[in-house]
Structure formats: structure tokens, C-alpha cells
Amino acid sequence: MYEPYTIKDIAKALGLSTSTVSRALRGSYEISQETKKVVLEYAEKINYRPNPIALSLKERRSRAIGIVVCEIANNFFSQIINGIESIAYNRGYNVIITQSHESYEREVVNVQHLASRSVDGLLVSLSSETIDIAHFKHLHDRGLPIVFFDRIPKEISTHKVRANNFKGAFDATEHLILNGFKKIAHLTTAAHLSTTLERLEGYQAALQKYDIPFRSEFVENCHQGGKISDDIEQAVYRQINLKDPATAFFTAGDRLTIGCMKALKKFNISVPSQIAIAGFTNSDATDLLNPSLTCVRQPAFEMGQIATEMLIQILESRYPIEDFETKTLDTELLVRDSTKAS
Amino acid sequence: MYEPYTIKDIAKALGLSTSTVSRALRGSYEISQETKKVVLEYAEKINYRPNPIALSLKERRSRAIGIVVCEIANNFFSQIINGIESIAYNRGYNVIITQSHESYEREVVNVQHLASRSVDGLLVSLSSETIDIAHFKHLHDRGLPIVFFDRIPKEISTHKVRANNFKGAFDATEHLILNGFKKIAHLTTAAHLSTTLERLEGYQAALQKYDIPFRSEFVENCHQGGKISDDIEQAVYRQINLKDPATAFFTAGDRLTIGCMKALKKFNISVPSQIAIAGFTNSDATDLLNPSLTCVRQPAFEMGQIATEMLIQILESRYPIEDFETKTLDTELLVRDSTKAS
DNA sequence: TTGAAAGCGCTAACAA
DNA sequence: TTGTTAGCGCTTTCAA
Numbered sequence: 001m002y003e004p005y006t007i008k009d010i011a012k013a014l015g016l017s018t019s020t021v022s023r024a025l026r027g028s029y030e031i032s033q034e035t036k037k038v039v040l041e042y043a044e045k046i047n048y049r050p051n052p053i054a055l056s057l058k059e060r061r062s063r064a065i066g067i068v069v070c071e072i073a074n075n076f077f078s079q080i081i082n083g084i085e086s087i088a089y090n091r092g093y094n095v096i097i098t099q100s101h102e103s104y105e106r107e108v109v110n111v112q113h114l115a116s117r118s119v120d121g122l123l124v125s126l127s128s129e130t131i132d133i134a135h136f137k138h139l140h141d142r143g144l145p146i147v148f149f150d151r152i153p154k155e156i157s158t159h160k161v162r163a164n165n166f167k168g169a170f171d172a173t174e175h176l177i178l179n180g181f182k183k184i185a186h187l188t189t190a191a192h193l194s195t196t197l198e199r200l201e202g203y204q205a206a207l208q209k210y211d212i213p214f215r216s217e218f219v220e221n222c223h224q225g226g227k228i229s230d231d232i233e234q235a236v237y238r239q240i241n242l243k244d245p246a247t248a249f250f251t252a253g254d255r256l257t258i259g260c261m262k263a264l265k266k267f268n269i270s271v272p273s274q275i276a277i278a279g280f281t282n283s284d285a286t287d288l289l290n291p292s293l294t295c296v297r298q299p300a301f302e303m304g305q306i307a308t309e310m311l312i313q314i315l316e317s318r319y320p321i322e323d324f325e326t327k328t329l330d331t332e333l334l335v336r337d338s339t340k341a342s
Numbered sequence: 343m344y345e346p347y348t349i350k351d352i353a354k355a356l357g358l359s360t361s362t363v364s365r366a367l368r369g370s371y372e373i374s375q376e377t378k379k380v381v382l383e384y385a386e387k388i389n390y391r392p393n394p395i396a397l398s399l400k401e402r403r404s405r406a407i408g409i410v411v412c413e414i415a416n417n418f419f420s421q422i423i424n425g426i427e428s429i430a431y432n433r434g435y436n437v438i439i440t441q442s443h444e445s446y447e448r449e450v451v452n453v454q455h456l457a458s459r460s461v462d463g464l465l466v467s468l469s470s471e472t473i474d475i476a477h478f479k480h481l482h483d484r485g486l487p488i489v490f491f492d493r494i495p496k497e498i499s500t501h502k503v504r505a506n507n508f509k510g511a512f513d514a515t516e517h518l519i520l521n522g523f524k525k526i527a528h529l530t531t532a533a534h535l536s537t538t539l540e541r542l543e544g545y546q547a548a549l550q551k552y553d554i555p556f557r558s559e560f561v562e563n564c565h566q567g568g569k570i571s572d573d574i575e576q577a578v579y580r581q582i583n584l585k586d587p588a589t590a591f592f593t594a595g596d597r598l599t600i601g602c603m604k605a606l607k608k609f610n611i612s613v614p615s616q617i618a619i620a621g622f623t624n625s626d627a628t629d630l631l632n633p634s635l636t637c638v639r640q641p642a643f644e645m646g647q648i649a650t651e652m653l654i655q656i657l658e659s660r661y662p663i664e665d666f667e668t669k670t671l672d673t674e675l676l677v678r679d680s681t682k683a684s
Numbered sequence: 685t686t687g688a689a690a691g692c693g694c695t696a697a698c699a700a
Numbered sequence: 701t702t703g704t705t706a707g708c709g710c711t712t713t714c715a716a
Contacts, residue, residue: 002485004458006693017703022695032701047480049458053398054693057708062395073420082415085441094455097439099427113436116346116391138389143344258627265630285600285625288607290632348709359687364711374685396709399692 005048064094066114068124070102076254076282083304100127108135121145121311128190145314149307159310160326163298168331169202172278176248179341185218185246199252232259251279277338291337299329347390406436408456410466412444418596418624425646442469450477463487463653470532487656491649501652502668505640510673511544514620518590521683527560527588541594574601593621619680633679641671
């Protein structure tokens with residue numbers, strides 16, 4: 001059984017009281033230099049570490065931040081987590097990562113678990129199944145700081161960070177249009193997500209700018225965000241079998257974009273000569289794909305950093321924060337071969 | 343300030359003692375059905391959750407498992423983490439993920455932090471910089487359960503899981519040889535890692551089987567595991583400028599494989615006509631690459647699951663475990679175009 | 685069947 | 701300058 005050293009062990013070994021040891025370790029003034037030195041040296045010798053659990057109980061905070069994302073095996077989210085970690089680490093916070101796997105129920109369980117003071121605050125991107133956000137609302141109303149990123153809810157007033165989904169979608173769509181693709185299908189995620197909505201609007205705005213009528217049969221919602229590759233395949237299948245099918249796809253998510261390319265390959269549709277593709281993805285190998293992929297890249301790392309800074313600002317603020325802000329970060333359009341005019 | 347409900351709140355509200363409430367919540371026998379019912383109903387109503395921190399302090403365990411990996415923005419490791427999570431979640435354990443970013447120093451800090459009883463056990467894959475494993479040894483000797491996976495140390499006797507790196511490397515190399523590539527360079531990670539060693543041996547064994555002399559100038563060690571793309575580029579550059587250069591590369595890691603393809607593309611070397619590639623990677627888009635990539639795939643998800651089961655077995659065993667086991671999981675060779683005979 | 689009290693590791697107010 | 705004690709939330713003896 002693993003038994004770490006406690007302050008008591010030090011006290012006993014040196015014939016001091018626990019409070020004296022505690023003071024020495026915390027560098028208090030009201031203690032003799034000598035005692036301090038002895039304690040510190042002994043603590044160093046046995047490699048003493050304070051028990052963070054006891055500390056948390058005492059301080060009523062854990063210096064831990066909970067993360068709720070749909071999944072980490074996804075470039076976008078793992079880059080975000082790296083951003084979160086880079087800040088949290090420097091500010092002395094631990095990070096607990098949980099995945100909802102796009103399940104509402106799992107999200108609720110994770111959040112409940114993270115709350116109950118095992119974390120000081122939450123960084124959240126909603127699952128694609130989540131419509132009711134009461135589980136966040138309750139905690140937030142009772143004072144648990146939450147910062148939302150990427151898939152953000154309207155109903156809770158707090159700090160939020162997102163990419164400029166509207167502009168990202170607009171740019172990609174416009175790029176397709178300018179390359180001669182007028183019939184553009186839009187593969188996207190669950191309709192109620194903020195990202196889905198904003199990207200749809202960007203897509204529609206670009207169509208409108210070039211007087212291209214919006215066709216609702218061109219919009220495919222893969223509810224699991226493309227986690228289930230069957231969903232994507234079926235969506236692609238429906239699209240290529242329309243009477244007047246699209247000549248280009250604009251895909252609105254990491255998994256969707258790659259999944260869509262896989263499906264097209266499976267159906268023996270050549271890209272871009274038969275169907276062009278541009279899509280949101282943070283994959284680091286888009287230039288190695290066949291064809292290389294035109295994509296909208298989100299500043300994921302930075303998004304994680306900003307969300308974390310915002311959360312820590314709330315956590316360490318002495319006064320309740322009233323003025324909340326929603327930051328919007330620019331995306332980048334990387335033009336490659338998958339959207340080449342034929 | 344976020345203040346969760348405590349057992350005290352319930353006791354006060356119902357005019358009971360905290361111990362009675364505690365007993366009711368824990369379903370103890372020595373309590374009247376009526377009191378139990380009242381307490382449970384009230385707890386339900388206010389959505390009471392026990393404070394896990396206090397519980398940990400009391401029970402001297404946290405039901406949390408610490409993970410130490412080099413990075414999560416890597417398909418192999420994020421799949422492993424998914425496997426870990428899938429088991430941990432069902433067994434009621436939380437998971438705390440930390441990244442060493444291939445830095446020894448960072449690994450030490452993370453491990454120190456995770457220890458001190460904030461976790462019950464550790465799941466570890468070593469950083470590429472780690473040679474001295476005293477930080478694990480100390481904790482392990484004092485009784486902290488640790489299970490190593492992937493990059494495992496020899497010096498600590500505990501459960502371990504790894505892929506069959508020898509056979510994976512052997513298969514890939516043999517496949518190259520059988521396709522007519524006799525001059526095979528080997529791009530790999532830091533020389534002291536177990537994975538590096540085992541893969542090197544597999545590579546050498548395949549060469550030997552076909553009477554191909556081993557040439558040491560064909561082995562390139564990228565010490566950061568290819569985290570720094572310059573390292574890979576330089577390695578590739580050295581290789582293609584050898585007097586008698588290789589006609590194929592066998593790459594021994596997720597980042598190395600993709601990085602190597604990028605470097606070859608940058609240097610305008612066509613794959614596989616000028617240089618063939620086969621490598622270890624768990625990327626999910628290898629069939630979409632240009633050319634599609636012949637790769638050795640590790641059962642990452644399963645590796646995470648097994649490591650977690652092993653750890654929980656230690657955690658929940660009533661007796662100290664003496665018989666430790668090292669499980670070796672088979673890899674899979676996926677043959678694609680990047681190794682096509684010309 | 686219930687309550688009071690001790691204790692998990694640590695800090696801080698109070699005493700000496 | 702140091703020691704004693706109470707308390708953070710919870711469980712668990714021991715008493716009642």
C-alpha cells in the first residue's frame with residue numbers, strides 16, 4: 001500500500017509540532033531560520049509532497065480544471081487540449097479531461113462528476129446530442145465558473161470562445177464558387193449546434209452573394225458529427241444520387257471532411273474532377289492527401305489557451321464577474337488541389 | 343462562489359445528525375426505513391453529490407488514475423487514452439491525463455504531481471528523453487501501482503503492455519524486401535526507448551533473413567520522436583544524399599511516418615517510384631494519402647484497455663501482487679501503394 | 685435506531 | 701518562536 005509522507009511524519013522525526021512544520025514549509029515569517037532550515041532539508045531528503053487532496057479540502061478549491069469535449073482522438077480537440085494544458089500548467093492548475101463521445105447522457109455524468117468541488121471550473125464544448133443544458137445551468141447558477149468553447153450555448157451568460165465559423169464557411173464556399181462550382185452540397189453536424197448554425201449561415205451568405213439559390217436538399221446533417229462513418233457514407237450516397245447532384249461538397253467538421261473523402265473514394269468518385277471538396281479540418285496531413293485538401297483551419301491551440309485564460313480570470317477574480325465576453329477567432333483557408341477547377 | 347451541498351446541509355434541514363444522514367445515503371442497515379426514505383428524497387431533491395475530495399481523504403484513495411504520455415495530439419496515444427477511458431469509466435475511476443511533451447523534466451513534474459495520493463495508480467508511456475527512471479522507481483517502491491505501456495522500462499518489475507514491435511518491424515521490412523527493395527533506411531526515435539530497440543531488432547532480423555547486410559548509416563534517430571519536423575527533414579536529407587542511398591524507408595512512429603512523407607514531398611521525391619515507405623502509424627487516413635500508405639497498425643485502443651485492467655487489478659487486489667506480466671499485442675500490416683514495386 | 689466524536693492531512697487562529 | 705486546537709466533508713467506531 002502506497003503511503004506518502006505526511007507533515008506528521010516530519011514533525012515526529014524532528015520532534016516538532018505539525019503546525020511548526022507546516023509554517024516552515026510554507027515559508028512563514030514567524031519561525032526561526034534554524035527550524036525552517038532543518039525542516040526544509042528533511043522534507044527535501046524524504047522528497048515530501050503535500051497531499052493535494054487535504055489541501056483541496058482545506059482551501060475549498062482543487063486547482064483542477066475540468067474539460068468536457070466530445071472526443072480527443074480528433075485533431076481539432078486534441079490541439080485545443082494542448083492549448084488548455086499549456087496555460088493551465090503554467091498557472092499551476094491540473095487538468096482533468098473527459099469525453100462525452102457525443103452522448104448527452106455521458107456528458108451529464110461527466111459534468112456531475114467533475115463538479116462537487118473536484119474541479120474549480122469547467123471548460124466545455126457541447127456534445128452533438130446536447131439540447132437541454134440544464135446540467136450546466138444549475139452548476140453555473142450555483143457559482144461554478146464555466147467557459148464554453150467551439151460548440152457554445154446561447155442560454156448561459158459566461159465567457160465563450162469560438163472560431164469565426166461564419167467567415168470560415170463563407171470563405172470556403174466562396175472559394176468553391178469562384179472556382180466554378182455553383183452546385184455545392186453542405187455536409188454538417190447536428191443542426192442545433194452553434195457551429196453548425198454559424199457555418200450554415202456562412203455557406204448561405206456566400207451562395208447569396210453570387211445569386212445562387214439555396215437548395216435545402218443539399219444540406220446533410222450527420223448527427224454524430226461523423227463519428228459513425230455509416231452516417232457520412234449514407235449522406236454522400238444520397239447526394240450523389242440526387243437528380244441534379246452537387247459538383248462540390250463543403251464539409252463542416254474534422255471527421256466529416258475525412259469521412260467524406262473516404263466515402264467518395266469508396267464510391268469511386270474522383271476528386272475534384274467529379275466532385276470538389278473543401279472542409280473544416282485541423283488534420284496535419286491535409287497536404288499529403290490525394291488530392292491535397294482545401295481546408296478551413298481553426299486556431300485550435302490558441303482557442304484552448306484563450307478559453308483557459310478566461311476561466312482562470314474568473315477563478316482568481318476577487319469579485320463576481322458581470323461582463324462576459326465571446327471571443328471569435330479567425331480561421332484560415334488553405335487552398336489545395338481538392339477544389340481545383342477542371 | 344460555488345458551494346455544493348454537504349451532508350451537513352441535509353442534516354440541518356432534516357433535523358438529523360450528519361452520521362444518520364451518512365448512513366442513510368450509504369444504505370446502511372442500522373437505520374429506520376422511514377429516515378432513510380426522507381433523507382434520500384431530500385438528497386435527490388437538492389441533487390446532492392458527495393464531495394469526492396473529502397471521500398478521498400477519508401478512504402485514502404481517490405479513485406483516480408493518472409496517465410503520463412508524451413502527447414495526446416497523436417492518433418496512437420489518443421486511441422490508447424480512449425481505451426483507458428472506456429475501462430476506467432465502467433469501473434468507476436476518473437482519469438487524469440498529463441503530457442510530457444517528450445521532456446524528461448516535464449515528466450518528472452507531472453509524476454510528482456499525480457502522486458502524493460491524488461491518484462491511486464499510474465499508466466505510463468515514457469518520454470523520449472527519459473533515461474533515468476528513478477522518479478518512477480521511488481514511487482513504485484513505496485507502493486504506488488504503475489503499469490507501463492508502449493515505451494516500457496526494463497528496470498521496474500510491474501505489469502506492462504506493448505505491441506509486438508519486433509514482429510511489426512519485421513513484417514514491414516520483409517514486405518519491402520519482398521517487393522524488391524533491398525536498401526532500406528530506418529527512421530526511428532530515441533535509441534534507448536524500448537520501442538526503438540525492438541523495432542530495430544525486427545528490422546535487422548528481416549534483413550538478416552534475406553542476407554542483406556545491415557548498414558548503420560541507414561539508421562536515423564530522431565530524438566524527439568519526430569515532434570520537431572526539422573529533425574525529420576534533416577534525417578531524410580542526409581539519407582537522400584548518401585553516396586549509395588536507400589530505395590525505401592521504414593519509419594518507426596506515427597509522427598515520423600507522416601513527417602517523412604512530408605519531407606520527401608518537400609524534396610520532390612516521388613513515392614514509391616524513387617523511395618518506398620512503410621511505417622508505424624495509427625492515423626485513420628492512411629488510405630487517403632498520396633500515395634496510400636503501407637503501415638503497421640498497433641491495437642492502441644486494446645492496449646489502453648488492457649493496461650487499465652491490469653492497473654485496476656493491482657489497485658483492487660487484497661494481496662500484494664508478485665507475479666507481473668508483460669503482454670505483447672499483435673500488430674497488423676496494411677499493404678497499400680507506398681510500397682508498390684516499380 | 686440515532687447521535688457524538690474521532691480522524692484522514694493540512695492550515696490558521698489562538699495560546700503559551 | 702512554537703504548540704494546541706479546530707475545522708474543511710465524510711465515514712465509522714463507540715455510546716446512548
